[in-house]
Amino acid sequence: MQSQKKINIVVAITGASGSIYAKVLLEKLSKLSAQIDKSGVVFSKNAKAVWNFEMPDIPSDQYPFKMYDSKDFFAPFASGSSKYDVMIICPCTMGTMGRIAAGLANDLITRTADVMMKERRKLILITREAPLNLIHINNMKLITEAGGIICPANPSFYSKPKTIKELVSTVIDRVLDLSGFEINYKRWEENIQ
Numbered sequence: 001m002q003s004q005k006k007i008n009i010v011v012a013i014t015g016a017s018g019s020i021y022a023k024v025l026l027e028k029l030s031k032l033s034a035q036i037d038k039s040g041v042v043f044s045k046n047a048k049a050v051w052n053f054e055m056p057d058i059p060s061d062q063y064p065f066k067m068y069d070s071k072d073f074f075a076p077f078a079s080g081s082s083k084y085d086v087m088i089i090c091p092c093t094m095g096t097m098g099r100i101a102a103g104l105a106n107d108l109i110t111r112t113a114d115v116m117m118k119e120r121r122k123l124i125l126i127t128r129e130a131p132l133n134l135i136h137i138n139n140m141k142l143i144t145e146a147g148g149i150i151c152p153a154n155p156s157f158y159s160k161p162k163t164i165k166e167l168v169s170t171v172i173d174r175v176l177d178l179s180g181f182e183i184n185y186k187r188w189e190e191n192i193q
Contacts, residue, residue, distance in 0.1 A: 006037035007180055008084040010077045011065070012109040015046025016091035016128040019054045021153055022047075024168045025090050025175070026063040032181055033064070038084065040077055041065045042108050044096070070107045077112050080119040086179045087116045090172075091128040091153060094136050100125075100148070101139035113148075123148040124175055151175055159186040 011029070013022040029036065043051075043060065051060045061067060068075040076082040089096060089109065096109060105111035116123040125143065127150060129136060140150045153171050161167040170186075177185045 004035065004182060007035055007086060008038040008077075008082075009036060009179065010040050010042065010084055010087040010112055012042045012044070012087065012089040012092075012096075012112065013047040013051070013060075014044045014089060014091060014093045014096045014109065015050045016093040017050060017054065018091040018128040018153055019047075019051040020164070020168050021126060021128075021171060022051070022090050023055060023058060024165060024172045025088065026065070028169075028172055028176060028183075030064055032176070032183070035181055038076070039065045040068050040075060042068045042070055042075070042112070044070050044093075044107070044109060046093075068108060070109060072108055073111060075108055075112075078108060078115065080115045084112075084116070084121065086122040086124065087112055088124045088126065088175060088179065089113065090126040090175070092125040094127070094129050094139075097125055097127060097143065098135070098139050101142040117143075117146045117148060120147060122179060124178055125150050126171065126175060127152050149178060151178065 048060060077084040099110045100113045105114045113123055144150055155167045156170040159170060161170060173183060173185045176183050
């Protein structure tokens, strides 16, 4: 049996509402450490403020990942030569998405997203906005055409989630599956039989 290649992953957390998505993602990644080689987490300036507002009793620095400052352009994943496999931006603001779509690499998050696309690696944006305007839709189109994946934070209900965490997990499990992790992902066909 061939062993699975370990994944090098970057998680970026921006200031969109929905910090619980980032929390559940970091918790699940912590449990998948055997499948991870290198990892890093970047919070935007506003992300920590939103996290503290939405989840004041849960420290954002309690997870076993190296944290990088959003202005640290010396982080390893700021260069395509570092061979990071996947970047997940969770949640992703429309402003961050717009800067990525425009090719503006003005901080570590947008620089890393630019690296992922130029190196043809996996970039997944978990967007949090409703309704969408035409600028948002066009930015999503540009990123998709450049190889990125737009995965809105739209939970699924076919697995019959009973708690908010279970509902959030339907999105995060989908993202982890897209990222290449071996997880117990509840697929549609498994729930309708």
